[in-house]
Amino acid sequence: MENKSLLEKRLIELKKQEKLYYDLLKNFSFKTEWEAQKYIEKNKTSFDELKEIKEEIKELEHQLMTPKEKQEYLEYQKELKDKYSND
Numbered sequence: 001m002e003n004k005s006l007l008e009k010r011l012i013e014l015k016k017q018e019k020l021y022y023d024l025l026k027n028f029s030f031k032t033e034w035e036a037q038k039y040i041e042k043n044k045t046s047f048d049e050l051k052e053i054k055e056e057i058k059e060l061e062h063q064l065m066t067p068k069e070k071q072e073y074l075e076y077q078k079e080l081k082d083k084y085s086n087d
Contacts, residue, residue: 004064011060014053021050 025046030036040047065073 007060007064011057011064014057014060018050018053018057021046021053025050 025043028039030039062070062073
């Protein structure tokens with residue numbers, strides 16, 4: 001159980017960091033594509049860090065799922081795959 005508690009604490013920390021990055025990297029209205037590209041280049045490190053945080057959050061959430069939740073998640077993923085692979 002201690003491990004689960006540590007995972008839950010880590011998950012909470014990561015979600016706080018994720019929110020901070022989202023606040024920092026909000027979608028702005030750029031007048032030109034050049035402005036948007038410059039913004040992306042300037043903040044590339046932050047975007048990369050946000051991506052890593054999101055991946056770790058997803059992994060932790062999966063680890064914290066009950067067996068029933070994991071099964072439901074897999075079924076849902078299969079439904080999505082079937083739905084969009086046939087179109």
